Amino acid sequence: MPFNIQSLEHYYSPRTVEEACSLLSSNQDFIPIAGGSAIYIFSAKGLLQDIRGLVSLSSLPLNGIHGSDAYVELGATVTHQELLESRLHMPTILREALLTIPKEVRSVGTVGGQLCTCFPNFDLNVALLALDAEIMVTGSDQVRREGIEKFFKGVLEPDLRPGEIVTGIMFPKKRNLLSGYSKSALTAHGFSLISVGVSLEVSGGFFEDARVAVGGTLNTCPVRLKSVEDALRGHPVTSETISEAAGLAHSEGALNAGTDHKSSSEYKRRLASVLIKRTILRVVGL
Numbered sequence: 001m002p003f004n005i006q007s008l009e010h011y012y013s014p015r016t017v018e019e020a021c022s023l024l025s026s027n028q029d030f031i032p033i034a035g036g037s038a039i040y041i042f043s044a045k046g047l048l049q050d051i052r053g054l055v056s057l058s059s060l061p062l063n064g065i066h067g068s069d070a071y072v073e074l075g076a077t078v079t080h081q082e083l084l085e086s087r088l089h090m091p092t093i094l095r096e097a098l099l100t101i102p103k104e105v106r107s108v109g110t111v112g113g114q115l116c117t118c119f120p121n122f123d124l125n126v127a128l129l130a131l132d133a134e135i136m137v138t139g140s141d142q143v144r145r146e147g148i149e150k151f152f153k154g155v156l157e158p159d160l161r162p163g164e165i166v167t168g169i170m171f172p173k174k175r176n177l178l179s180g181y182s183k184s185a186l187t188a189h190g191f192s193l194i195s196v197g198v199s200l201e202v203s204g205g206f207f208e209d210a211r212v213a214v215g216g217t218l219n220t221c222p223v224r225l226k227s228v229e230d231a232l233r234g235h236p237v238t239s240e241t242i243s244e245a246a247g248l249a250h251s252e253g254a255l256n257a258g259t260d261h262k263s264s265s266e267y268k269r270r271l272a273s274v275l276i277k278r279t280i281l282r283v284v285g286l
Contacts, residue, residue, distance in 0.1 A: 008051075008052070008053060008054060009052045009053055010027075010030065010052060010053030010054070011053065011054050011056070012030075012053065012054070012055045012056065013055075013056040013058065013059050014055065014056075014057075014059065014060070015059055015060070016060070017060055017062075017138050017165070017167060018140070020032065020055055020057060020060060020165055021138065021139055021140045021163045021164065021165060022140060022163070023055050024055055024162065024163050024164075024165065025139075025140050025162055025163025026163075027052070027053060028162060029050055029051060029052040029053065030051070030052065030053040030054065030055050031048075031051055031053075031054060031055070032054075032055045032056075032057050032116075032165050033054045033055065033056050033057065033113075034056075034057045034058060034076065034077050034110040034112055034113035035058075035077075035079060035108040035109045035110040035113050036108065036113075037105050037108050037109040037113070038109075038113065038114070038117055038119075042117075042156070047156065057076070057077055057112075057165065058077060060077065061075075062075040062076045062077040062078075062112070062167055062168065063075045063077045063078050063079075063082070064078070065078055065082070065083065065086045065088055066088075067088045067089075067173065068173070069173070070172065070173060071170045071171065071172055071173055072088065072090070072170065072171055072173055073168055073169070073170040074111050074168060074169045074170070075111075075112075075167070075168055076110065076111060076112025076113075076136075076165070076166045076167050076168055076169065077110045077111075077112060077113075078110060078111050078112075079106065079107060079108060079109060079110055079111075080098050080101055080105065080106035080107075080109050080110070080111070080114075080124065081103070081106040081107050083098060083111060084098045084099070084106065091131060091177055091179045091199070092178075092179050092180055092181075092283075093127045093130060093131065093179035093180055093181045093197050093198070093199060094124075094127055094131075094181075096127075096180055096181035096182075097123040097124055097126065097127035097181040097197065098123070098124065100123050100181070100183055100185075100189065100192075101123055101124075101189065102189040111124060111169055112165075112166040112167075112168075112169065115128065115135065115148075115151070115158070115166060115169065116158045116160070116166055117155075117156060117158075118151075118152045118153070118154065118155055118156060118157060118158050118221045118222075119155060119156070119221075120155065120215040120216060120217070120218040120220065120221055120222045121191040121192055121195075121215060121216060121217065122215070123181070123183065123192065123195060123215070125152075125215060125221075125222050126181070126195050126196070126197045126213045126214070126215035126222045127181055127197045127213075128148055128169065128171065129148050129149070129152070129197065129211075129213040129215075129222050129223075129224060130179065130181075130197035130198060130199040130211045130212065130213040130224075131171040131172075131179070131197075131199055131211070132147075132148070132171060132172060132199070132211060133147075133148045133169050133170065133171040134146065134147055134148065134169070134170050134171070135147075135148060135151045135166055135168075135169055136166065136167050136168035136169065136170065137159075137160065137164050137165070137166055137167065138164065138165060138166075138167045139161060139163050139164040139165075140163045143167075145170075146159060149224065152221035152222065153221075154220070154221060155220070155221055174201060176201055176202065176203065176208075177199060177200070177201060178199075178200045178201070178202060178283045178284060179197070179198060179199045179200065179283065180197075180198055180279045180280075180282055180283040181195070181196070181197045181198075181279070182195065182196050182275045182278060182279045182282075183195035183196070183216070183275075184216075184271055184275060186262070191216075191217070192215060192216040192217070193216050193217055193262060193263060193268065193271065194214065194215075194216035194217070194257075194268055194271045194272045194275055195214065195215045195216045195275075196212070196213070196214055196215075196272065196275040196276050196279050197212075197213040197214075197215075198210070198211070198212050198213075198276070198279050198280055198283060199211040200232070200280070200283060200284065202237055202284060205236055205237055206234060206235065206236055206237060207232040207233055207234065207235055207236075207237060207241070208233070208234075209233060210228075210229045210232040210233050211224060211229060212224060212225045212228045212229050212232075212276060213225075214249070214255060214272050214276075216257070216268065216272075217257065217260060217262060217263075217268065218255060218256060218257045218268075219256045219257065219258050220256045223255070223256075225248070225249055225254060225255075225272075225276075227248045227251075227254065228245045228246065228248050228249055228276060231244060231245035231248055232245045232280075237284050237286070238286075239281065239286055242277055242280045242281055242284075242286070243277060245276075245280075246273050246274075246276040246277035246280065247273055247277075248273075249269060249272040249273040249276050250269045250270050250272070250273040251269070252269075254269060254272075255268065255269050255272055257269060257272075
């Protein structure tokens with residue numbers, strides 16, 4: 001039976017991170033909620049049946065956006081719209097990913113909330129994976145920082161221990177970064193069939209570094225395609241290099257994308273290959 005807000009026994013709105021962590025640590029059938037935009041989605045799938053209480057994080061002081069010479073740091077409760085409107089310079093990939101999200105969702109959905117779903121269809125998850133983001137996690141007795149790949153343990157399975165919440169997200173600031181985001185969906189603002197985020201560093205006509213992340217209708221969290229990255233890194237920035245690297249995404253086993261009512265696994269891999277090629281060509285200006 002789907003989650004029903006009227007069946008809730010408890011709803012808390014703590015004022016401090018410590019209080020939020022304590023509530024979650026003491027009640028295993030409580031979950032944190034930020035913007036709440038994903039509650040209906042997962043409720044309809046029957047994934048919230050045993051929830052007795054919600055712990056709102058909206059009153060916590062976690063909505064700042066800060067930048068230094070080395071990093072950009074986002075508070076966990078920053079909404080998608082606040083990030084889009086920030087005066088701080090952001091990588092192109094973030095803006096392009098955010099603009100694919102309906103404005104109604106951007107106004108309430110939060111960066112931290114989306115990350116904690118580990119959902120491959122969520123655009124910001126793919127973009128932040130391509131940016132090599134790190135997640136700041138706070139618990140009752142410690143604060144830790146963890147790479148996004150390790151944080152994504154499985155769909156709806158973030159690497160959070162009982163009583164821990166995400167308090168921030170940070171990613172490195174790179175002056176020569178070239179980045180972009182593309183997706184294919186059945187509707188303009190629908191869930192992606194396949195989405196691609198690329199983050200590239202180019203120097204002297206060569207790919208100095210590359211991160212290629214893929215999301216969409218997968219059987220896993222968003223993933224990096226290391227074989228594609230390796231085929232770019234250290235090679236000249238040419239159409240031939242890009243075509244050969246992107247073609248690796250079509251190989252069997254590159255993506256765990258099963259066949260469903262929308263498309264076959266083979267089609268999704270082919271689509272990923274095409275989107276990777278198009279996105280990189282656009283980003284590097286070829």
